[in-house]
Amino acid sequence: MSKSFIRVMLWALIISYSLCLLYWMFIxxxxxxxxxxxxxxxxxxxxxxxxxxxxxxxxxxSTWLINLFGNVGVFVPFGLFIPVLRKCLRSYIRLAMLFVPCIIVLELSQMILRVGSLDVDDVILNLLGVWIGYFIINRFL
Known part of the structure; x- marks a missing residue:
C-alpha cells in the first residue's frame, strides 16, 4: 500500500470517528x-x-467507568492519528494547543444546548486521552 493511500484512509477514519464522537456527545x-x-x-x-x-x-x-475512563478513552485515537497525519503536531504542547480549545467548545456546546454540562474535569480527562494516544504512537514514530 502506498503512503498516500494510508494517509487518505487515516483521514477517513479520524473524520468518521469524529462524527461518531459528536453523535455520542450530543445525541x-x-x-x-x-x-x-x-x-x-x-x-x-x-x-x-x-x-x-x-x-x-x-x-x-457503569457511571463511574464511563465518566472517568470513557472521557479518557474516547480521545486516545486523536493522539494516535493526528500526529501521524500532521507532523507539526508531534508535540504534547502543540496537541494541547489544538485540542484544549476544541474540547472547551464541545463542553460549552453541551452546556448551552443542555444535553450535558461543561466540566473542566472532562477537558482534563479528554486531553489526558489525547496525550496517552500520542505517548503510544510516539514510541513508533
Missing amino acids: GFGRVRHVGAPLSYNLIPLETIILYVRHHNEIST
Missing part, C-alpha cells in the same frame, strides 16, 4: 435536551474526578 446514549433547565457546569479542576473516586461505592460502576 447518543439516550441524551435528552433539558429545555429550561439551568446551565450545568463545574469550573473547579479535579472536583468531579475526586467526587467519583471518593464516592465510587455510591455511584454505579
